Amino acid sequence: MEMNLMQKQSLKLAMTQELRQAITMLQYNAQELTDFLFEQSLENPLIEVETPYSDYSSTKVSKQTTTHDHGMELYTRKTESLQEELISQLNELKLDHDEYRIIKYLIYNIDKNGFLMETDEELIHELGIPYSQLQICIEILQKFEPAGVGARSVKECLSIQLNGLDRDTSIAKQIINEYFDMFVNKNWKEIAKKLKMSLGELQKEIDLILTLQPRPGLNYYQDQVNYVAPDLSVEKIGEEFVVLINDKIMPRLKVLNEYSSILNGQHEKEVSAYLKDKNTQVNWLMKSLEERKSTMLSVMNCILHKQLAFFDKGPAFLKTLTLKEIAEELSLHESTISRTCKNKYVQTPFGLFEMKQFFHQGVSADGEELASTSVQVFIKQLVDEENKEKPLSDQKLVELLSQKHGVEISRRTVAKYRDILRIPGSSKRKRFS
Template sequence: MALMPGLQLNIGQQLKLTPQLQQSIKILQYSAMEVQQTIDTMLETNFMLEVDEEEIGSDENDARKEDEKDSGGDEELTKEEQPLDIEHDNQIDDNIELDMQWDEVFSDHTSSSAGSDSAESTAAENYTSAETTLHDHLQWQLDVAPFDERQTVLASYIIDDINDEGFLGSGSDLDSLLATINDNETDDEHPLYSLEELEATLKQVQQFEPNGVAARNLQESLLLQLAGFPQTPYVVTAQKLIEENFDWLTFHDHKRIKKVYGLNDEELNTLLRLIQSLNPRPGRDFSPTQSEVVIPDLRLKRLKNGWVVELNQDAFPRLSVNSTYLKLASELDDSDQNKRIKDQVNEAKGLIKSIQNRGETLLRVGTFIVDRQQSFFEEGEQAMKPLVLREVAEHLDLHESTISRATNQKYIQTPRGTFELKYFFSTGVSQYGSADQSATAIKAHIKQLIDEEDPKKPLSDSKLMKILEEEKDISVARRTIAKYREAMNIPSSSERKRLNKYKF
């Protein structure tokens, strides 16, 4: 069969995302901190973008607006919650157009809340000093220890191998650590290090603070800590128990412990309290104490006429296009310069629009969530209602993926605390003949019942099921209660009874 050249006509459809649409999707997905980082980066590269630092309104106007808001009425709220004014004094020529229509990004838009709070300076007491890490603490002790050159090299590798919990990352496999040291540190002038040298140095590092550090496992760490105690009969017994029969502690085999070591109930309690006083993770004492900074995107306030959701304007600077540069651009005859300015204007305007649309979408989603979960803000977790992404998407006429982006790593500051928007979503547990119950609410009821139980007679899962059905009118299977209890890291009733017996 001869090969002949020919033409074919294929008809197909392709979906292409323009750069502005891609940016808008990314901005919606970003957390508040990531949006701030994006703005800072753009301010460094785009000379047409600027931060509007003009203070909007005086204190008297702010007080008047607050009074108007408290007095109720949609008209007053609408006046305060005007959308961000991105077009104000610096109008952009009609010949500068974006490559898309902004109503293509989301299905529709609503007005966003815009506050006029000015930026607040950071007080000196809010600054924190650098924290000392576990490795810094160990390295400081190494610097003052009377080690020779070879011991210092070995100790440095040992310290580098210690994880944040205080244990050796290589565990009991010192051979691999030794091989790494010999590969990096030995040559013709420096002979190979031996395993005996490494083990001897390890024992010296294990004498560093905190007690129990540089252990190869939990058992060794507890023994190292007990070695620093005065050698009383209870300490000696604890050392023997951990060294000889550590599994008995793991499985709470108290009868065998009493029988083998000749202890009565009182002596056993004293022994267990001594062991419980030890630190199972000695490195945790040097864990960072500074909490992660969370910037809320939304704020919830309670006014006389109900709950009001508004954007947190303190989270983002007010952006605008530099009107001075626009005026200068109109006087330029250089086509290359005009093209560059046009690109910069499009880029700046695109970012401003993306941030505005992000705020509008978050405001819509947050308002719906607050309306749906209003009982939570008034009564607590036990009043949480079931809510899924699909329900929000259908009500707001948006795609589920948009709702997912708008709730992931987005936070709302409320009188009950700051929550991620995803926190308010939970599946519903079907109730026979009544409204579904939220899984979050059921977990809250279970936790409350366990917190209030008699420590000597903990409630079993079956008993919890009966109490929920009789007192809370919540019908849920026993296996579901067990699943929720385990998800909250709450032991079983028999385990709680055993643990309560040896609490201080």
């Protein structure tokens, strides 16, 4: 084997730390950007971060309700847990020590659905009590609000709620207890046959059951309620739509004045060099913030231009659009467009939308490309307006989409969009008069 020494010339892109930082900042939403800048301020004595939030400590926002003049609550709000609500009701009852202790133990064994997690055998062993005493305490717990709490299953939960209603619920309870699987699968004709009643009479019982809450604990299983503030907004001013950035939620950087004399004066070389390096870092961060703002505005203006029909007429007029189209229009890389749209929200005349929602693959509609979400809007409208006694089949939806909207798609695609919208099939949407 002969060994040779060869020289090869090639071009490589060396990504500096500053460039990586600028790319990272681009994909942050307002809250993530604020956290990032506060982290930078801990390492750089020159940085002062100004935020619209009144209570900011360290690098995390205090999790409490914060309302601003743009009319939106930005972060999170603590709500009372299911256990706290049940303990509050327990404290209002006059019970002996043992009953109080047992029911409190049961409360802390309730899951997020509001169901008791452990079996009678497990509870008897853990509490060291007889079966009869356990059942008395469970019965007391099952009288608490929300109705149905303390059940072991959806069937028992619904039965408890039916027992609490001030009306005859015997047939509804029979449906739940004896024909539950048929009820879940909406086999209405089979249930009506078993109960020897008309479909119209059965419909009244079904409507009653559907008013119940099969998982009563879920309303309490939201210990933090999240709110989103838009990074951008699109408003119609006169005859034109304009893109505005929401500066009210954006952090700002300042250089602390007390260090300016050291930067400009005659001090120790090491101190001066250190502060000049940190000053360069601040300037770079400020430049990156401006570039981030400029890129967001450019991308959103391009989206506005491509989706003008949506902003003028609504979601049904959303057209097909890809990241590649915007990237080519702005002479940017697709990944830059993707980072710009990540976790960013836009306030539009038709509500709040995530930026990525404006990008969709399309279907043919009267010779034009229409976004799949627009087709889903059409399907939902047709289903909402249908005769519930004679619901539209998927094939009929295909025909109506073609006739009314010029949309040509297959029955299989209609079924897929219907599943996305969580609309059941025609047989399960059928109602009886």
